[in-house]
Amino acid sequence: MKSKLSLITLASILCSQLCLAQTNEPVNDWKPAPSNQQGKQYPQVNSEGRVKFRIMAPKAQTVSVSFRDSSPFTKGEDGAWVGYTRPLDEGFHYYTINIDGAEVPDPNSQFFYGSSRWGSAVEVPAKDADFYALKNVPHGQLREVNYFSQSGNTNRHAFIYTPPGYDRNPRKRYPVLYLQHGAGEDETGWGRQGYAGLIMDNLIAEGKAKPFIIAMEYGGNPFAGGPRPTNAAPAAAGATNNAVAGPGGRAFNFTAFEKALLEDFIPYVDANFRTYADQPHRAMAGLSMGGMQTRGITLAHLDTFSHIGVFSGGSIATTNITDMVAFKKKVKLVFVGYGSRELGANRSGGRGFGGDPKDNTAALKASGINAVFYESADTAHEWQSWRRSLYQFAPLLFKD
């Protein structure tokens, strides 16, 4: 009976995919996206993962969306333009609307920082969305903090996740994961579209991860120029604001961030939160550019970090390790995650970040290092890969 049902299900999936490929007619089971603003009926998502937009623009001549291979938008008698995308991967996608040549955010979407701007994004509900669902479990807190960096003469801004129960026992101390965003993103990413807090709340509630603090700072943006805005009044004379980005340019030079992290942020976190301020209780991970930063910074500071996570940001080859004996002694975990669509048929993934990540990780493991490779099914260089990577990574941290 069970296999019969499965066959029917399979047949119906195949049929629906083939029929669609022929007719290109979207399945008519649209529902408002969970990323919409309150009360907004559009964008809508259907069971194929297509997204349908509706933009009021009565006098416009053309309206389109930044997703490639989308349908043409057509204007109704009410002045609203409607169009839809190809089937998209499950998860979170940034986009813009184009109205007569103007690239603007969709006014129906909530806003997120990515692609070097605050703008719109759509959430295509994932089958495994339960692991970052908001549930009736004990919740941690996401704390927005400002602090002054003496070494950088800079006001800095960060988010700190404290696990459930943090305020209950004022003598209990916690390990810390330093968790970095990608290029074109900022310190809001992991707490907002990354759902880091909800992922941890759920893991901890199920007893799958130890409670730890997550510290999220701005790692700079090689694609964005100009100062970061702060509030209306000038800050302390001569001070800049999280001035890590520097003058822009694509140098991917992480020196300023490395300095800010080691000289300012880690000391700030250790002084202001109940951490175990030592190497065995300190992890670093990041996505894309943040993964590259993680690799570079941890390899140069093995006395500072014991657990390493690289999500879609390259991997660590045995040739990157200058002293294998010291590395084995100090590093308790190397975790490398990728979306399957980044790896491709020839497993050429890593986008030039340094060799085949799966092979590199297997070689580390063969060398006796606790190395784990994770492949997120049917996702690309996007947040669903990174949410899943964190979900896989967190339970492996601080196990002893």
Place this chain on the structure above:
Amino acid sequence: MKSKLSLITLASILCSQLCLAQTNEPVNDWKPAPSNQQGKQYPQVNSEGRVKFRIMAPKAQTVSVSFRDSSPFTKGEDGAWVGYTRPLDEGFHYYTINIDGAEVPDPNSQFFYGSSRWGSAVEVPAKDADFYALKNVPHGQLREVNYFSQSGNTNRHAFIYTPPGYDRNPRKRYPVLYLQHGAGEDETGWGRQGYAGLIMDNLIAEGKAKPFIIAMEYGGNPFAGGPRPTNAAPAAAGATNNAVAGPGGRAFNFTAFEKALLEDFIPYVDANFRTYADQPHRAMAGLSMGGMQTRGITLAHLDTFSHIGVFSGGSIATTNITDMVAFKKKVKLVFVGYGSRELGANRSGGRGFGGDPKDNTAALKASGINAVFYESADTAHEWQSWRRSLYQFAPLLFKD
């Protein structure tokens, strides 16, 4: 020498104002607004308080902005449309851009929740902006929290400001101010565009206010329909998310919020933060609709709140008080704030929120109640009035 310079300054100000009135040519000292996204050169603000916009829309036929009496937008050869506003009041103003009939956020602006949507706003730097400037002083934390309301079967979402030093002494307890947003706004308003945290950090650093906790919940929105979005996955079965708004409509019925505040939020705050959980250490204040809620809820619960703040949301008349003896005994402060431009020449302010606020407050004072009226110079029903009101109100709280 000093008076001579002042005369010259005065003459030059007068001249510039008169000349402008005649020629309508904006003063050419434009600077990027502090509310812009990182690296964005527009919108710009000049010394008159005009705001100039630049929107790339090469194929558009008309572009405009929602500020009344703005200049027509003209298109340059680069495809960018440029236009500017009349001189605006100092402070923070929501706006939208219209491109061929489409009302969209300005892609150059940071985004804020107001007017029942996440959208653009511009900060016209105020002469007194120093009181909410980000400075190198000890900072509190703005904590984003989720909790489950049993009585409402609702996931609720709030922000809690904890003052500098909160984590230092685990035995110290603090009073709490419950601080509400206006209609069309939400629990993000006071921490984001209201700068409540920076206002408190600065007041505390100067010894002008006692450290206290500020608790900010969603008070509902009579103008917004539909459920509030949460994350991608469904919440606990049957649960809604901060479902205070109800079905919409302009009923201004605060029963659901009153219940959520008293039965869920105050108990949550008292259980999870180190509060003095008693009437002498509990204040409530709010702006506009939040002021109306404050008036209604505090008057009905004088055993719960001892300090009352109503910002641009009406006032308390002696006729609102059923038992003056009990009121005098229980209420330590009634603070009423308004922007001067709301009060107008005939002091008809209060927008029908119940009598003349200045006269009402004077009558309270004459009755022996510690009642304070504050008028924010040259501001209207906007955030600069409410930032200033908080700045005036906070030092008066919990004085004994």
